[in-house]
Amino acid sequence: MTNHWVDIKNADFILIMGGNAAEAHPCGFKWVTEAKANRKATLAVVDPRFTRSAAVADFYAPIRPGSDIAFLGGVINYLLSHDLIHHDYVKAYTNAPYLVREDFTFDDGIFSGYNADKRSYDRESWNYQIGADGYVMVDPTMQDPRCVYQLMKQHYSRYTPEMVTQVCGTPTADFLKVAEMIGATATPDKVMTIMYALGWTQHTVGSQNIRAMAMIQLLLGNIGRPGGGVNALRGHANVQGITDMCLYSDVLPGYLGAPTDADAVREEYLAKKSLKPLRPNQMSYWQNFPKFHTSLMKSWYGNAATAENGFCYDWLPKKDAPYDVLHIFELMHQGKMNGFLCQGFNPLAAVSCVKKVRESLAKLKYLVVMDPLATETSEFWQDYGEYNEVDPAQVQTEVFRLPATCFAEDTGSFTNSGRVLQWHWAAAEPPGETRSDLDIVAGIFTRLRELYQKEGGAFPDPVLNLAWAYSTPLTPSPEEVAKEFNGKAIADVTDPKDPTKVLAKAGEQLATFAHLRDDGSTSCGNWLYCGAWSQAGNLMARRDTADPSGLGFYPAWGFSWPANRRVLYNRANADPAGKPWDPKRKTIAWDGTKWSGFDVPDMAPNAAPEQDVGPFIMHPDGVGHLFALKGMAEGPFPEHYEPFETPLATNPMHPKNPLATRNPAARIFKGDEADLGTVDKFPYVATTYRLTEHQHYWTKNVLSSAIVQPAQFIEMDETLAKEKGIANGDVVKVSSHRGYVRATAVVTRRLKPLTVDGKTVHTVGVPIHWGFVGVAKQGFLANRLTPYVGDANSQTPEYKAFLVNIEKA
């Protein structure tokens, strides 16, 4: 979330699309209710199902799964053609006036630079025109045909209300009603928020779904403002924190791009990541990358990391391939992996195409599962009959299962969806011999280190020198680890402007990432979390309920990254002169000498408005990107592409170009293409979803959840049920080209057939929560059905739009 949960109460209009907060985030949804009750805010819901969020909305519009960009592109067209944009904001705070290279083109669904064989783009032309002064060329009148504003206007002119209806199945009047509600927030005194979740991310165009909405929020001037922003509702307690810690191959903690084989030389790697300003006076904050990176290496390698050895840069593994979860299981399936550690993750249930994941796990030599609960993954080798048909004798994988504590038995911090780090304390001992995840990681590592000390082995240096100064090496305490990732001064840190002034004495915990240095005098395991445990103590454990602004920021409750800032980009809550667009919803303002107010300024504190320092300080140009430059795999403007399994013969936006039917840059592995189904055999669209009473695949182990939602079901519309002769309560078999599930039919009016591109499309709902291990009734893993293909940028699998058949079982 750019904003945070309580801030939703400050919105005038709330759109829920690609999510279902009332059911999936019930206690956060109360802030929607607050906004409605106290601000007379309105709520619109766009969803394939008439969800409980829709049930309390002022307006609901149906949509076909996987067609969100067509809808949002229609909104962009509506805003631009009706001139419903926040002009001053767009001109000053976005790249709308910036000129784009002449060789950037878009032709019938394909952008310039496409290589069909590689299914990828050479993104060179997706860039600005750079002037002789080294800065981006700008046309403040936004009339130049090569400026972003004009290119965007042209791009989305094809997204007419009629086209929206043709692609999405949304009735035109319903679409126009939602567009009108959104457009009404273009004035500076109205703010809209968007609440989305997996309904947007789990598509082959997932990242572009979100970009399309980010563009709308920029056009309306709603980013950086209380009640506004782009708000991802995360699904697990620490999705945000684990993402920030970067437990994935692409990045190191704090989103520091991880080195690849192309980054042979440290200095060149650091220079490449230290983006230089593209407009005068911009902060271009990634210029500090070397400080963050060097401090990380000091945290990991301590005294072994010296200026002479490039702070152990070469010890970091360089990656040669994506290594996202789909790629990892593909490698495993090809027999290229031998070992696998699963920490609190149940991939057999959670990853798409169960059949492929099960086959992959069976090719491992060893598998280690660390979890509080018995999971399907740990028992993938066991014969559970129809639910998991396996002959254990044929599975050669050695499987270790280690019991881990659950939240109530360990101490530490979670980062909520609104970026607030909150500390929790252990309330009891865990059952049996269960140990904490920290102890398990430490146990495995210290044992390995001993072996390397005794026997030597492949490149032992990073293993032997990994900083491990915990008071008891076998059981590092959460407090010690938190202090480590916050960071400390190794030598005195002085003010660059006045070297006699000491900002932090050697040995002290650092208060801010502004004190990080690139000379080895500071250590910090995650620059974004710097300040969470300063000399003032553990700020994550703060519980002050004071709310000076009345806007619900609670600045002394926990610690919000970065720098305890509650609303990101908050400089944009004020006009270019520094005066809040809406004085009643002020976060910060220019007081004549500095930025001050109720939030921590997202701006150099003394950057006077006349210096024109843009609010999007991480960007080299300081502005929000309506044109994404080279940032996205499939193009700088979101374009509608059909799901990989589409009920249509073509992409209605590009009926004559088969290259543009599906996302042209989404990756699909060889064998998985053959596993895709076609509409003649699998005529119905399916979408997976979640229930209020269950959490992912955990709560089938929880008696109270199992009692209220005991058994698997499939949701379908009345027309389809009638056609198929299926009555409420009948057992049905739902099949995709990859597998089937059998469950009870629930026939509802919450789903309705839609007319899409001239044909009737039915959507079948597949709740995900069952499996073959648990206290709830046994069921089929829903991901037996889903395709093994992911978003072109994030590789999040397409769980939300695929094809099935359905028959009475």
Place this chain on the structure above:
Amino acid sequence: MQVTRRQFFRICAAGVGSSSLAALGFAPGEALAGVRAFKLARASETRSTCPYCSVSCGLLVYSLGDKAKNAKSEIIHIEGDPDHPVNRGTLCPKGAGLLDLVHSENRLKYPEVRAPSSKEWKRISWDEAFDRIAKHMKADRDKNFITTNDQGVTVNRWNTTGLLASSAASNETGYLTVKVARGLGIVALDTQARI
């Protein structure tokens, strides 16, 4: 006849004869409700965070046990934290049932191993588990570690063992895990957070 709860117990304790008093209808009005002390009154209250969705509702976890070194606490009740600015004491149907997660019969209690081709788990000690896992990892790392690529660039990676991390583990666990994973040279690293 007015009898306090305490007096009532005393009367009962006096013997069989007095039990007829109760039979005659002399039991005090609140006796039934008051027989047991309110359990939470002697419980420890611990602040926590719901592990489900990332609204991250504040929790009050109540446990019995005095936290002495050799005494085990037991969690007996979990409710929403009324001071918490986001959830203000409320919990959803999932969060309200958290006690059953903590005490699920499917909680693992001991390290176990399933041998190749076997149909069953075998309980092992932590020492044995760590030893055997470390040996597997070292053998694989030593055999498949890549120091330089075809172009002679130092790459120092180990890509034949992978790691998937939870999105429900703490930041501290996440940090220590990524530090160890990268320290070993693991590149096949991903998290539930992606999906």
